[in-house]
């Protein structure tokens with residue numbers, strides 16, 4: 001096997017929109033070209049890993065770099081596309097730094113979609129969806145997943161409730177102390193086959209859910225209310241703790257990782 005045949009360990013892993021296939025020449029965004037040629041100082045001949053959420057992960061080779069441009073040609077598929085868990089994170093938006101943290105860490109924790117929802121006590125009035133997507137792309141590139149979570153258009157709590165798909169179970173993080181502990185509440189689902197169907201985790205705002213929001217949620221047949229211990233967690237902590245528990249009980253943390 002000559003050097004070109006061997007799978008090299010590239011120094012960069014990038015998300016692209018274009019189709020990936022042998023000999024394809026996907027466009028890199030100007031920021032990606034700058035990162036490869038000026039930050040990493042990679043030149044012609046160096047390899048990069050590319051993924052687009054549809055075609056798996058591919059090794060590509062830089063054919064030209066410099067002057068703000070970087071061109072690549074796709075050589076070989078190194079990982080086939082596979083499905084992750086079908087778990088959404090539905091959350092009341094918080095300020096800029098914690099919402100960026102939520103988007104990045106929830107991506108690492110394997111969510112399929114991020115859905116900001118305005119509850120009664122949500123303190124912020126708008127969400128920068130483009131920035132959330134950028135946070136998710138950067139985290140997906142870094143953590144090795146083959147797709148980027150969808151960002152669902154933000155809506156008000158009542159709209160979310162009215163349009164909720166009934167085949168998706170909604171796990172509501174309830175800070176009142178009245179819900180069963182999460183491990184107990186989800187234990188029945190631990191026997192589900194890999195993936196476990198369609199799920200979502202809902203976390204409230206820093207001001208908490210209102211009594212009427214929790215009452216309305218409690219009446220829905222697809223809702224499971226859960227507690228995350230005796231302390232009141234910040235919304236970002238609660239989101240990440242809830243996702244970690246779900247992955248450990250129902251999701252892909254039940255499998256062994258692939259050895260390096």
Ligand code: SAM
Pocket residue numbers: 172173174175176202203204205206207208209226227228229230231232233234235238239
């Ligand atoms: N304002 C509320 C209070 O002081 O009681 C606290 C809200 S907490 C900062 C934000 C969200 O995180 C809550 O709405 C809930 O979804 C989740 N959360 C925080 N601590 C939790 C816990 N111990 N159990 C379940 N959910 C929790």
